[in-house]
Amino acid sequence: MTRAVLMRELRLALRSGGGAGLGLVFFLIVILLIPFGVGPDETLLALIAPGTLWIAALLACLLSLDRIFQADYEDGTLDILTLSPMPLEGLVAIKGLAHWLTTGLPLVIAAPVLGLTLSLPAPAYGWLIASLLVGTPALSFLGTIGAALTVGVRRGGLLLSLLVLPLYIPTLIFGASVVTSAAEGQSVTTAFQLLGGITLFTLALAPFTAAATLRMQMR
Amino acid sequence: MSLTVNNLSCERGGRLILRDVSFSLQAGEIMVLRGPNGAGKSTLIRALCGFLRCDGEATLNAMPLRDRDAWQDQIAYAGHLDAIKPQLTVGENLSFWSALYGGSVDHAAEVFRLTEIWDRPANVCSAGQKRRLGLARLLVAERPLWLLDEPTVSLDADMTATVAGVIRDHAAAGGMVLAATHIDLGLTDTKQLDLLPVSADTPTNDPFLEGWT
Numbered sequence: 001m002t003r004a005v006l007m008r009e010l011r012l013a014l015r016s017g018g019g020a021g022l023g024l025v026f027f028l029i030v031i032l033l034i035p036f037g038v039g040p041d042e043t044l045l046a047l048i049a050p051g052t053l054w055i056a057a058l059l060a061c062l063l064s065l066d067r068i069f070q071a072d073y074e075d076g077t078l079d080i081l082t083l084s085p086m087p088l089e090g091l092v093a094i095k096g097l098a099h100w101l102t103t104g105l106p107l108v109i110a111a112p113v114l115g116l117t118l119s120l121p122a123p124a125y126g127w128l129i130a131s132l133l134v135g136t137p138a139l140s141f142l143g144t145i146g147a148a149l150t151v152g153v154r155r156g157g158l159l160l161s162l163l164v165l166p167l168y169i170p171t172l173i174f175g176a177s178v179v180t181s182a183a184e185g186q187s188v189t190t191a192f193q194l195l196g197g198i199t200l201f202t203l204a205l206a207p208f209t210a211a212a213t214l215r216m217q218m219r
Numbered sequence: 220m221s222l223t224v225n226n227l228s229c230e231r232g233g234r235l236i237l238r239d240v241s242f243s244l245q246a247g248e249i250m251v252l253r254g255p256n257g258a259g260k261s262t263l264i265r266a267l268c269g270f271l272r273c274d275g276e277a278t279l280n281a282m283p284l285r286d287r288d289a290w291q292d293q294i295a296y297a298g299h300l301d302a303i304k305p306q307l308t309v310g311e312n313l314s315f316w317s318a319l320y321g322g323s324v325d326h327a328a329e330v331f332r333l334t335e336i337w338d339r340p341a342n343v344c345s346a347g348q349k350r351r352l353g354l355a356r357l358l359v360a361e362r363p364l365w366l367l368d369e370p371t372v373s374l375d376a377d378m379t380a381t382v383a384g385v386i387r388d389h390a391a392a393g394g395m396v397l398a399a400t401h402i403d404l405g406l407t408d409t410k411q412l413d414l415l416p417v418s419a420d421t422p423t424n425d426p427f428l429e430g431w432t
Binding site: 076 | 231268270271272288291292294295296298299300301302303304306307311315316318319320321356
């Protein structure tokens with residue numbers, strides 16, 4: 001049952017109009033434009049690389065959030081899913097996971113290559129991958145709450161961004177701080193633990209919050 | 220197996236749509252909901268799906284409506300929307316529902332003649348074909364109470380007769396059906412529930428709307 005829902009989500013995202021590649025392409029474009037805008041000064045690029053990579057990844061995640069529930073709400077699928085034996089909380093969790101697999105995971109894979117174009121210092125690559133791997137699930141799952149809140153709103157993308165961005169800030173601060181510390185050769189333990197803590201808290205809380213919100217939206 | 224509804228009242232958007240609706244349904248019975256547009260037929264059906272917050276009592280097989288999850292596990296619902304993903308084929312759509320609800324697709328595909336369009340993407344299906352696919356879910360789910368909202372819209376005469384047959388079979392097997400419809404499905408021995416629009420000046424019990432005239 002879980003597998004059927006997950007496979008369906010992935011299939012829908014990967015077929016035409018699903019928008020799975022959207023976040024990745026946005027991420028590539030933003031990062032590749034930075035050296036043109038900032039100039040080819042390697043020390044400066046290395047200095048801003050961690051923050052830039054994390055901000056671009058966060059915005060790329062944001063881009064496809066409104067697809068999590070909107071289509072299912074509009075074509076009546078959400079009603080039928082609610083009546084199914086699967087609890088709505090489980091459904092939200094699977095949708096969050098599918099969003100991460102199609103949006104967050106490609107970013108994790110592309111980030112080290114793009115770090116190269118920003119002359120990210122060598123010791124930071126491992127921690128860049130690790131911080132994105134640990135941090136991006138929180139972005140997808142916080143996104144399910146925002147997506148549930150704006151599910152009945154037409155063209156609710158802007159409202160969704162306004163609601164979700166403040167919630168993203170802790171993840172951004174600690175994620176970027178992990179990479180910065182690693183680039184400067186300092187200890188990353190505290191920031192990395194806090195980043196992991198935020199993600200675990202979000203993974204535990206978001207399915208229940210988003211499911212309760214969806215139930216209210218269906219009235 | 221039985222459904223009992225006692226004094227069910229429902230508000231939507233601050234307006235009372237249903238007031239004190241009461242009826243009961245036994246195993247093997249079919250009830251047709253009638254009433255003009257805006258009388259609250261869809262609202263009643265969605266209320267019995269557990270989607271809306273309502274006042275009053277409703278019991279399905281000794282399960283109160285308040286026990287939402289257990290209640291919803293006994294419902295099969297076919298509404299205005301067919302819940303079909305245009306990017307998937309007819310077969311993929313139906314197979315997904317069977318994987319989720321745990322039934323078999325063969326019987327449903329045969330009854331609603333979906334085998335001939337099994338590999339067709341749902342976005343090139345006609346309105347009638349989509350509706351057939353949406354209704355096929357009823358036979359996959361195997362739930363005791365069917366809640367149908369205008370099930371025969373955009374179906375041809377043959378298929379309308381098939382739907383009537385499917386409804387009759389479900390009742391004959393001990394199920395219950397509550398269907399809102401404007402056309403005569405040719406069903407015999409049905410109960411009928413007439414809904415009338417609730418007059419606009421009925422006071423609501425929403426404190427935010429008190430004094431709003």
